[in-house]
Amino acid sequence: MEQLNNPFAAPSRQSRIAIGIILIKFIRTTIRAFWPILLSLFIGRKTGNSFEVYIGYVALAFAAINLGGSILTYFRFYFHIDENSIVIDKGVLKRSKTNIPFERIQTINFKQNILHQFFGVVSIEIDTAGAKKSEMTIDALDKEQAMAFRDFVMKEKAEKTEDQTDEQVAVETAEANSELIMKLSVSDLFKVGVSQNHLRSMGILFAFVFTTLNELTDNIEEMVFEELSGYEEQILNNTWVLIGATMLLVAIIAFLYSLISTVLKNYDLHLSLQKNGLKLVKGLLNREEISINKKKVQVISWSENPIRRMFNMWTLGLEQASSEDASQLKSKIDVPGAYMQQVEKVITSIFPAEFFRPEEQHAVSKLLMFRIILFLGVFPALIAGAILFYHFQIQALYVLIWPLVVGILSNLYYHKRSFELNEELLKNNRGTLGHIYELTQIHKIQAVEIRQSWYQRRKALANVKLYTAAGSLSIPFIPLEKAMALEKFVLYRVETDKREWM
Known part of the structure; x- marks a missing residue:
């Protein structure tokens, strides 16, 4: 040069x-x-x-x-x-x-907060191989x-x-060559916000409140005592009303927090297909532009929950790893809401259509369901029941409902837990109330690990972990013979396939 x-x-x-x-x-x-x-x-x-x-x-x-x-x-x-x-x-x-x-x-990705957007500048982040975070950031440059x-x-x-x-x-200079795959409308953003994990928002809210109270315990106690003195009787007589009102208020705040944060983070989200990759642009106050190379995509995942299923929407994720230090996950594209035809278009843009040949599906052992019921349902119920019976006598038997709930959930999990395999692709299926699918090319798998607990050795079962440059895929409780056959097949395909894994 x-x-x-x-x-x-x-x-x-x-x-x-x-x-x-x-x-x-x-x-x-x-x-x-x-x-x-x-x-x-x-x-x-x-x-x-x-x-x-x-x-x-x-x-x-x-x-x-x-x-x-x-x-x-x-x-x-x-x-x-x-x-x-x-x-x-x-x-x-x-x-x-x-x-x-x-x-x-x-x-090389661009980001813009509200100040960047107002003055027409962008922040540049350069991701390099072997670094967990961006190795270099330029805080503000003119966009041109x-x-x-x-x-x-x-x-x-x-x-x-x-x-x-x-x-x-996957960064193209000619925008005319790009093809728009999807764009989230205002109604789509509302659907995504409604179907978010509001329990996580409640957890964040409680964590903030308790952290603040922990720092300000003495001052808060004095202030509360001064403000509420004289209302002790009314508070005691309406304890359940106060608890219910507090829970309702927290739920409303958590819902609004999820909805507003979703809209701000994903406003005007559009995903486009470039010549050699994908580009995601999103955000209102903080504008992000993320590009990834198609050939470096390691894992594609898509999932849904019961609420999102009502809107026929899925969460889509594409994970890309670095070229030198494969253990460090690099750029990742997260689309919080996409329709199935859009998900399929992204998948087929990464993996050619001829890869999707008939796949053989393999279920996990039913003993996995029984182990979950035993350790997460029966044992906790017995311990809690014994403790509560001392204080509440016969009413403590209500705790026996818990193993029934765990049994229903574990049965759902068991029927969704499986993996599918053909000559090119491996698909990992899981979920409880919703569905989670993970897809990777076999020749991009870097290592296979077989593990057995003492119980699994007695039952000739094993857990298999498949390592890629973007993380690992886990397959639990399959017959040991099948686990060893899977390991041999994957290693054979990796060793005989001459294509680059990224």
């Missing part, structure tokens, strides 16, 4: 908007580190001007430190492209110089400059590989 043809040969700074972006990052880091102390001081404040003055000085000090740090960080950050790599020179108190060779670059930067790097990367077609990443 001649320097005359390299528009990024000279060291350059980021857009000046980066000062504000860096400042916000510093402020967020400061708040995350000190928010319990600040909140405790605020709640436990005393009347008088001295406290307000003290807090004002502290706030001004933090603001000055953060502003100074962001300005110095901006002026001490340079990037340029030399003959074979991207070079980053940064640091305030300690300088560092990072070289990122083109051949190690996995993807960022696109030119990405296109130039990818062009140089492709030219330096032996086979340009195989190595060119």
Whole structure:
């Protein structure tokens, strides 16, 4: 690459908007580190001007430190492209110089928060082989400059590989060549938000509340005692009403949290098929653009739950791994809501249609269901029943309903737990109330592990774990003979298949 043809040969700074972006990052880091102390001081404040003055000085000090740090960080950050790599020179108190060779670059993704979008700039994240997180981030560049930067790097990367077609990443400069696979409408986003895991949102809410209470126990107790003194009798007489109202309020907040976060995170989501890969763009306040190479996709998964099933929608995931350190998962595309025809289109764009030959389905042993009932149903019920019987006598027998519930759920799990196999593909099926499917090409499997517990050795059963560059697939409680046959078949296909696994 001649320097005359390299528009990024000279060291350059980021857009000046980066000062504000860096400042916000510093402020967020400061708040995350000190928010319990600040909140405790605020709640436990005393009347008088001295406290307000003290807090004002502290706030001004933090603001000055953060502003100074962001300005110095901006002026001490340079990037340029030399003959074979991207070079980053940064640091305030300690300088560092990072070289990122083109051949190690996995993807170049764009992100935009609301400030980026307002000023027309983007944040660049460069994923490289062997790194858990993005190895390099440029906080703010003009969008046109960022696109030119990405296109130039990818062009140089492709030219330096032996086979340009195989190595060119899934970032296309010509948007006209892309094919839109799916786009989430407002109604689709609402369906996805309604069918989210609201229990997880409730868990996040409770974790936040209890963490805050743990930090502010003394102040909260004093404040609650002062506010509720004189209402003890009314509270005791309406305990169940208060509990019910609290649970309803928490459920409503959790639902709204799931719905709003889903809309903000996935607003205007569209997935398009490029020449050699897929590109996902989504987000309202934080805009993300993620690209992956089709040939580097290791596992495709799609799943649904009972609520999402009512809308005929599935959650779709595509996982891609790095080329050097296969144990580190890299870019992943997550689509929270897609219709089956869209899921099928994505799958067939990754795996050719001729791969989907008749597949032989294999069920797991029924002993798996009995073990689940025994250890998750019967034993806990007996222990809880014995403890509760001492306090509640005959009413403790209600706990015996639990093994029945576990039995129903484990039966559903057993009938959905299976795997399917042909010469090209392995499909792992599981789920309880919903369905989860995982699909991978056999020649991309890197290792097979067979494990047996003491009980499984007695019953000639085994668990099989199949390792790919994007994680592992587990198949439990199959006959040992079948597990060994599966291992031999997979290893034979891997050793005899000359195609690259990524």
